[in-house]
Amino acid sequence: MNDKNELKYSVFKNLVDNLYDEVIVWDDDYKIVYVNKASYRHYGLSPEELIGKTFYELTKKEYWYPSVLPDVYKNPRIVSIIQKTHLGAKIKTTAVPIFSAKGKLEYVAMNVKDVVSEVPSTVKDTVELKNKDFITMSKEMTVLLSLTEKIAKIDSTVLIQGESGTGKTFLAKYLHKKSKRSKKPFISINCASINGNLLESELFGYVKGAFTGAVGSGKKGFIQIADGGILFLDEIGEMPLELQAKFLHVIQDREFIPVGGTKPIKIDIKIVAATNRNLKEMVNIGKFRRDLYYRLNIFELLIPPLRKRERDITPLANYFLNKNNEKYGRNCYLDEKTLKIMLGYSWPGNIRELSHIIERLVVTSEKTKIMPNILPGEFFTLQDEEENIFENTDINLDEIMSEYEEKIIKKYYELYPSSRKLSKELKISQSKASRLIKKYIEPKKTRES
Known part of the structure; x- marks a missing residue:
C-alpha cells in the first residue's frame, strides 16, 4: 500500500476512540489494554480509568453481567451475548479471540453495541437495578452506604438528612433491604402531603365511632401496619407540634393508642425519619420538639448534594x-x-x-x-456570582455588563475555541467574536506564557 493511501496510526486511533459502539481489547492476563470512549455511556468510566484493570476487579464491582470473557479463553471461538451494565444499559457483546502467528491466544477483542427495544417499554419511576442498589463512584457515597449497612443491623431510630432530590427515600429503602426486617413491611408516609388532623388518624388508626365519618369497624394506622418492619416518616419537619408529642411516646415506649381508643397496643418497629429542613434550627425557634429531635437523631445519615x-x-x-x-x-x-x-x-x-x-x-x-x-x-447562568453582584455598591452598570460579558465569553470559549464556532453558538458576527476573544482570552494567554 503506498503512502498516499495509508491511514496514520494517530488518525486511525482517533477514529476508533470516537466510534459510537464500544471497542474493548483484553490481553491474555485478563487485563484491558484498550477501550474507546463509549465506556462513558456503558459504565460511567473513562478509558483511562478502565485500561490496566483486570477482569476480576471489574466483575467484582458488577459493572456488567453475565460475563463472557472466561468462556472465550477456555474455549476460543467467537461468542455473542446479551448483557446488562450496572447503569441499566442493555448491550450485545461480540467477543473475538485473536491468535499469534504460532496459534497462541493473545487477545480477545470485543465489539459492544447498545440494544434498543423496538417498542418503548414501561420504565418504573424509581431507580431499581438488578445487581446494583446505588449508582455511585464517589468516596462520600461509598462511606455513607457503608455506615447505612452498619446502622441497618440495629433497631435504633435513624434520621436521614439531605437536600430535596438527593434520594432520602431510596436510602431508607436500602437500609430496609440490608436490615433483619427486610422480609417485613416498609411503610412510608410523607408528613407534608397529609393534613395535620388526617395525619394523626393515618398514623395511629382509629377505633369504631372515633369521629364522624369514621369507618364502622375502625381502621389500622400506618404504625400498626408497619409492625415487625420499618416505618419511614418523610419530611418529619412538617409534623404538627401537637402530634410530635404523641409520636414521641411511640418512640419511647413502642406502644400507641388509636384515635378514640383507650387501650395501648404494643408494636415492634424500627423508625426512620427524613427531612430537608434544619431541625436543629427549628428546635431553637420552637417549631420542633427538642426531645423528639434527640430521640430521632440517635444515628444521622447525611446525604451530600450532587x-x-x-x-x-x-x-x-x-x-x-x-x-x-x-x-x-x-x-x-x-x-x-x-x-x-x-x-x-x-x-x-x-x-x-x-x-x-x-x-x-x-x-x-x-x-x-x-x-x-x-x-x-x-x-x-453564572449562578455563584449573580447572588453577590449587587453587594458591591461601588460598581456601575457598565462594569457589571463587562464582568458578565467576560465570564460568558470565557465559559463558551472553553467549549467553542475559535471565533467561527463562538460566533455561531452566541449568534453574533465572527468579527465581534474575534474582538471579544482578543479582549478577554488573548490577554490571559499572554500572561500565562
Whole structure:
C-alpha cells in the first residue's frame, strides 16, 4: 500500500476512540489494554480509568453481567451475548479471540453495541437495578452506604438528612433491604402531603365511632401496619407540634393508642425519619420538639448534594440516558461538551433534576448526539456570582455588563475555541467574536506564557 493511501496510526486511533459502539481489547492476563470512549455511556468510566484493570476487579464491582470473557479463553471461538451494565444499559457483546502467528491466544477483542427495544417499554419511576442498589463512584457515597449497612443491623431510630432530590427515600429503602426486617413491611408516609388532623388518624388508626365519618369497624394506622418492619416518616419537619408529642411516646415506649381508643397496643418497629429542613434550627425557634429531635437523631445519615460528589454525575447521567433511550425507543448519547457543562452545573434539584433533564434531552434532541445547545438556559447562568453582584455598591452598570460579558465569553470559549464556532453558538458576527476573544482570552494567554 503506498503512502498516499495509508491511514496514520494517530488518525486511525482517533477514529476508533470516537466510534459510537464500544471497542474493548483484553490481553491474555485478563487485563484491558484498550477501550474507546463509549465506556462513558456503558459504565460511567473513562478509558483511562478502565485500561490496566483486570477482569476480576471489574466483575467484582458488577459493572456488567453475565460475563463472557472466561468462556472465550477456555474455549476460543467467537461468542455473542446479551448483557446488562450496572447503569441499566442493555448491550450485545461480540467477543473475538485473536491468535499469534504460532496459534497462541493473545487477545480477545470485543465489539459492544447498545440494544434498543423496538417498542418503548414501561420504565418504573424509581431507580431499581438488578445487581446494583446505588449508582455511585464517589468516596462520600461509598462511606455513607457503608455506615447505612452498619446502622441497618440495629433497631435504633435513624434520621436521614439531605437536600430535596438527593434520594432520602431510596436510602431508607436500602437500609430496609440490608436490615433483619427486610422480609417485613416498609411503610412510608410523607408528613407534608397529609393534613395535620388526617395525619394523626393515618398514623395511629382509629377505633369504631372515633369521629364522624369514621369507618364502622375502625381502621389500622400506618404504625400498626408497619409492625415487625420499618416505618419511614418523610419530611418529619412538617409534623404538627401537637402530634410530635404523641409520636414521641411511640418512640419511647413502642406502644400507641388509636384515635378514640383507650387501650395501648404494643408494636415492634424500627423508625426512620427524613427531612430537608434544619431541625436543629427549628428546635431553637420552637417549631420542633427538642426531645423528639434527640430521640430521632440517635444515628444521622447525611446525604451530600450532587454538586459535592461530581464523580457520580457521569454514571448517573448515563444511567438515566439508558433508561430513557429504552423508554422512548431512542439511541441518544451525550456529546463530551454537553457532559462537561453538566459537570460544572450546581444541580440545585440534585438527582431528581438530573433525571428530569436527561429525559427532556432524550425526547427533544433531534440528533442521536445530544449537543450543548439544547440544554436548558439555567446551565449557562453564572449562578455563584449573580447572588453577590449587587453587594458591591461601588460598581456601575457598565462594569457589571463587562464582568458578565467576560465570564460568558470565557465559559463558551472553553467549549467553542475559535471565533467561527463562538460566533455561531452566541449568534453574533465572527468579527465581534474575534474582538471579544482578543479582549478577554488573548490577554490571559499572554500572561500565562
